[in-house]
Amino acid sequence: MSPVETSVSTRGQRHSLALTVGLALVGINVLVAVLTLLWTPYDPLNASGGRLEAPSLLHWLGTDRLGRDLLTQLMIGARTALLVGTGAVAIGAAIGVSLGVLAAFATRLADDVMAATLDILIAFPTLLLAMLVVAASDSASLWTAILALGLAISAIVARLTRILAKRVLRQDYIVASRTSGTSWAGVVLRHVLPNIWPTLSVNFALQFGLAVIAEASLSYLGLGAPPPNASWGRLLQEAQGTVYTAPIGAIAPGIALVALVIGMNLLADGLRDIADPTRGRSR
């Protein structure tokens, strides 16, 4: 990346730092999310104090406008965010990778049509596509949001997979492998997927972060999961009205969100350096 830094050792250290910090941020999130399955400080659905209480020893982050403990809401929000990120990326990966590999094998015409369609879909912001899918379903739920984001991600993944897979299929060893009797399915499993996986996994980590942001935006717009499910986006939306009296409600969920997304981005950076150690040193 940077021609100014030439020392290999400092680069290596900086990047293992990125990986460590990224893993730590994401790890904390996972731990909190798992913890909420077993225990939360207060009942997430019912009031446990006065309305809009300031932070205290009893309520570390205070309470919301219905008197519910904010820390509890925030912790459950971590669970929602992880679920959305994982679900959306899983759907996006399953559809996107299959379509991309198919396109790489398809006839010229079918491939062109697919590429053009994907380009149009990608020209639309993820959020707008997700809004449409959510609007197309009768009732907004967490699963609609996940499905919507997954579909939007699948277009991006499909395009990337198509390009990467085509590059692999042009290699001589594919011809060699075919000549020695490997079926096309075997080629995909043994050569294509392992070769494109490192680049794809970096992209998945980035998409995870984007999905978390997009879900928060959907919830903020009122198109996300309906009320009993806590989501950082909706916590922020609810807190916006009471920002005069209880500013912490408008700050804490945002920090949690940014921490998770930065964690995922750092993880992606770290993964990229493991996947491709030559990157950045030469040029």
Add this chain to the structure above:
Amino acid sequence: MVLFVLLRLLPGDPANALLSVGADAAQIEKAREQVGSNLPLWQQFLRFAGSLARFDLGTSFVSGKPVIEEILARLTVTVPLALMGFLLAVLVAVPLGILSAVKANRWYGGLISTVSQLGIAIPVFWVGILLVTVFAVTFRLFPSGGFPRRGWQNEGQAFYALALPVMTIGLVMGASLLRYVRSATQDVLGSDYLRTARALGASFPQALVRHGILNGAVPIVSILGIELATTLLGAVVVERVFALPGLGSMLLLAIEQRDYPNVQGVLFISTLLVLLIGFAADLTQRLIDPRLRERAVGGNA
């Protein structure tokens, strides 16, 4: 085409929007005729494509006004908002991006990169909320939302109302743009032509300005196009934060009310804008870089 398919996927008959709950079969049939949803799908599509070609976007189910009128009215909020935010982003990103690449080994070069890293992880609406908290609630410098009822007839107030939204868009977009400017500058810094220019006696700033700017600008312009399109469409969130009557809030309202002509109209106009911006970015790239022009003339772009 894609639009049509997406819109037909919306469940429920659009005619329902015209009817009260207890409508009888004859009323339903009449409403379906009025909306056109009783025709076979292919006829619906032809009608749809034909009226789009004439810029006839139909009339809103809810307000009964022509869709195009409402869109034009709302564009007077969204377009200035997006353009000013875009301008601010460029003003922030280009100098800082170049600086952070040239001075990458100084503390402020690193600081700029780190802050821009933060910028791509922050949701736009949260930046908006924070700016409202600081500038509208704490210092009371700007209004926290809304737009003057008389719109641009009162220019001062209109600009005043857009100050915080523009800042929000400018900061978030600037941060992601900065990263591209930075890596484009790094490419230029590592290039042979820059070294040659230096060897021929040009000072470092001279060489960078004469040879670097245009070369670095080519990839940036296409990113700029994408970012501008995203801002226009993505303004929906910012408009919600600041309660602005723009295109995004029109779409959101139309989705909530199942007002198909409005949803369709907004999507059509935004798609058109996205395509136009992409085309403009393409042309600009060719103006900057003669190599791209020749390839296009060769017919094999």
